[in-house]
Amino acid sequence: MNTSPTVRDARWHEGTSQTAHGPVKDTHFGPIPDDWEVRHLGDVADIISGATPSTTNPSYWNGGIKWCTPTDITGTKGRYLVETERTISQKGLNNCSARLLPPGTLLLCSRATIGEVRIAATAICTNQGFKSLVCRDSVNNEFLYYAVLTMKPRMIARAIGSTFLELSKSDAASLEFVCPPRSEQNLIASALSATDAQIGSLDRLVAKKIAIKHAAMQQLLSGKTRLKGFASKWENKKLGELLYDCWGGSTPSRARPEFFRGTIPWITSGELEYGLITDTKEKITNEAMREANLKLLPAGTFLMAITGMEAEGTRGACGIVGVEATTNQSCMALMPNDRLLSSFLFHWYVHNGKALALQYCQGTKQQSYTAGIVRELPISLPADINEQREIAGILSDMDTELGALNNRFSKVLGIKQAMMQALLTGRVRLIKPEVTA
Numbered sequence: 001m002n003t004s005p006t007v008r009d010a011r012w013h014e015g016t017s018q019t020a021h022g023p024v025k026d027t028h029f030g031p032i033p034d035d036w037e038v039r040h041l042g043d044v045a046d047i048i049s050g051a052t053p054s055t056t057n058p059s060y061w062n063g064g065i066k067w068c069t070p071t072d073i074t075g076t077k078g079r080y081l082v083e084t085e086r087t088i089s090q091k092g093l094n095n096c097s098a099r100l101l102p103p104g105t106l107l108l109c110s111r112a113t114i115g116e117v118r119i120a121a122t123a124i125c126t127n128q129g130f131k132s133l134v135c136r137d138s139v140n141n142e143f144l145y146y147a148v149l150t151m152k153p154r155m156i157a158r159a160i161g162s163t164f165l166e167l168s169k170s171d172a173a174s175l176e177f178v179c180p181p182r183s184e185q186n187l188i189a190s191a192l193s194a195t196d197a198q199i200g201s202l203d204r205l206v207a208k209k210i211a212i213k214h215a216a217m218q219q220l221l222s223g224k225t226r227l228k229g230f231a232s233k234w235e236n237k238k239l240g241e242l243l244y245d246c247w248g249g250s251t252p253s254r255a256r257p258e259f260f261r262g263t264i265p266w267i268t269s270g271e272l273e274y275g276l277i278t279d280t281k282e283k284i285t286n287e288a289m290r291e292a293n294l295k296l297l298p299a300g301t302f303l304m305a306i307t308g309m310e311a312e313g314t315r316g317a318c319g320i321v322g323v324e325a326t327t328n329q330s331c332m333a334l335m336p337n338d339r340l341l342s343s344f345l346f347h348w349y350v351h352n353g354k355a356l357a358l359q360y361c362q363g364t365k366q367q368s369y370t371a372g373i374v375r376e377l378p379i380s381l382p383a384d385i386n387e388q389r390e391i392a393g394i395l396s397d398m399d400t401e402l403g404a405l406n407n408r409f410s411k412v413l414g415i416k417q418a419m420m421q422a423l424l425t426g427r428v429r430l431i432k433p434e435v436t437a
Helices: 070-074 090-094 141-149 152-158 169-174 182-220 286-291 342-360 371-376 385-423
Strands: 012-014 022-027 030-033 037-040 045-049 061-068 086-088 106-108 117-120 131-135 176-179 234-238 243-248 264-267 282-284 302-305 318-321 331-336 378-382 428-430
Touching: 045 169, 061 090, 106 141, 117 141, 131 141, 141 176, 141 182, 152 169, 182 342, 182 385, 182 428, 243 371, 264 286, 302 342, 318 342, 331 342, 331 371, 342 378, 342 385, 378 385, 385 428
Parallel strands: none
Antiparallel strands: 012 428, 022 030, 037 176, 045 131, 061 086, 106 117, 106 131, 234 378, 243 331, 264 282, 302 318, 302 331
16 A cells, blocks of 8 residues: 655645644744744754865875765755765775765755755765754754755855855754654655756756757758758858848937836847847837937847957857847847848857857957957858758757746746745645555
């Protein structure tokens, strides 16, 4: 027979003055179920500090014991930490104050990235940037992991230090949380773990699709792989040969705040996110357009960032205007002639824009393009406009699929946050399924 709690079998119950499991009581966390308690981390776990063996003694290092640093935590996704960048020997462990922590320990960063936490998948030790939690029998370590995630702002607020902030052992031990009976902890951990598994699966799928798209771009945008039915040559051109015009924008006078109370989208380089731009943070009036001598760009216009290219986030940034809009001086609109499709140009620049910026941008403090430089940029493309259209269509379909996956990913993240807020406060209860033969 089956008595194990599962997400599918668990049922949600909303409660106000009384939950599905009985009355509530008032606490400084707000009302909680009467059979829940406010506990301290020090009540449910042993809190262990880490240490670093002497780095000048080679015999202490590269052994068989995993040794965790905050970088190992921030460099991994998911709940469990499986591998570490460095290892130490038994001799190294014996000659420092670190302890070998059992599997299931919560590895809690108490310096630098305060509040980041993972669960140790295997026996491990840490450096001094941790206050690790070895759970006692009264608490499910996966439940406590989720509870600790909600404590990050409080940990940061309690951290002290001059050179760097650190959460002390006593402050970690005194952190409070609301704690249900162990059986309900298990249900909550199971429900949230299932959501995390879905998040992990989607994250891996997105990464796989990104890799597939990148490979497709390398092949299709170089002519290495040709689409069926196309055999005409590819051409190496300067971008200026394929444009009938290009222009930048400007900023209406900030001394006239009414200029920014209009309805016309006004695009900045920070809004070029390698996709379709359908809305903007600021919108301007028709009068502002006239005063700033701005042009209204039709939907489908290709835009590229031309200033601040020394920044990784701006270098190579581009987008397609989704609705009629105008732009500031940090962007340039390119108007292709009948030998180049804007959609092909967009995908080609997404693939090549960063490398081009590193090679062709000019400036000392600020790296920028001018219209003259843009016209000199090299581009390789099919002479057949229909092949450009087919290539752009394939890559656009991949973008659409990735967009849908990212939306699903964001939705599941939102569901997880809502579940944590509800389940970890007792506002929503999970009921253990009935025994089935």
